[in-house]
Amino acid sequence: MASVVGLLEDRELAARVRVEGLREEADRVLAELAQAETDWQEWLIARQRVDEVLSAPQRSETGAVGPVSVEDSCVPEAAAEVPSVGAPALGAARAGSIVPVWRPALTADVLEVDYQQILAALAERRTKEGGVMTCQEIAVVLGLELCPASMEGVRSKMKRLADRGWAAESAPGRFTLADGPSCGS
Numbered sequence: 001m002a003s004v005v006g007l008l009e010d011r012e013l014a015a016r017v018r019v020e021g022l023r024e025e026a027d028r029v030l031a032e033l034a035q036a037e038t039d040w041q042e043w044l045i046a047r048q049r050v051d052e053v054l055s056a057p058q059r060s061e062t063g064a065v066g067p068v069s070v071e072d073s074c075v076p077e078a079a080a081e082v083p084s085v086g087a088p089a090l091g092a093a094r095a096g097s098i099v100p101v102w103r104p105a106l107t108a109d110v111l112e113v114d115y116q117q118i119l120a121a122l123a124e125r126r127t128k129e130g131g132v133m134t135c136q137e138i139a140v141v142l143g144l145e146l147c148p149a150s151m152e153g154v155r156s157k158m159k160r161l162a163d164r165g166w167a168a169e170s171a172p173g174r175f176t177l178a179d180g181p182s183c184g185s
Contacts, residue, residue, distance in 0.1 A: 044163065051101045051164075067069055102178065103166035113168075118157060122167060122177040131176040138175070 100110060108116045121141040125131050135154040136146065144150040158175045161167040168178045 013033050016184075048101055051098075055100055055103070099166065101161050108166075111166075114142075115157060116160060117153070118161065119177060122175065126177050132170055132174050133176070134173055143163060150155075 099115060100106060108119050111119070118138055121138055122133060125137075127135050133141075133156060135151055135158055138158065139146060139150055139154045142154070144154065155173075158167060158169070162169045162175060162178075165178055167175050170176055
């Protein structure tokens with residue numbers, strides 16, 4: 001019959017082997033997470049750079065500064081011939097549009113209506129109660145049903161607004177209107 005000390009040593013050894021195995025797995029997962037975060041940040045920076053380039057005024061051949069035109073861009077000729085009747089004006093909101101990086105020349109008018117409503121709710125809260133709102137509070141203000149799908153939609157919109165400088169995430173899941181944007185539009 002085995003001694004009690006021997007049985008305890010066997011269990012201790014098994015527990016130590018399990019801990020070491022889990023530590024190795026955790027290290028592997030953390031390394032993979034770090035790489036995924038780096039990739040994500042690189043894509044975020046790339047998109048921000050493209051937004052900056054596309055939204056910055058361009059110099060024409062005469063040296064005058066103006067918006068990018070179809071002729072000045074790298075758009076294929078076939079795409080340049082597409083008629084623009086009914087097309088939104090440069091910088092105007094359109095369904096499915098991306099949220100541009102905020103800069104002093106932009107107003108909330110360049111955003112989709114959903115985003116404008118969110119910013120207006122944040123602006124109203126800022127003047128009344130300090131400005132911090134959760135996604136659930138924003139959903140209530142917007143009159144959305146409090147279900148996982150609508151909450152995820154609000155959360156993704158808030159993250160997008162925060163990533164692009166329209167809003168700020170003061171704590172995880174708590175958003176305020178960023179210092180620059182105004183929603184008086």
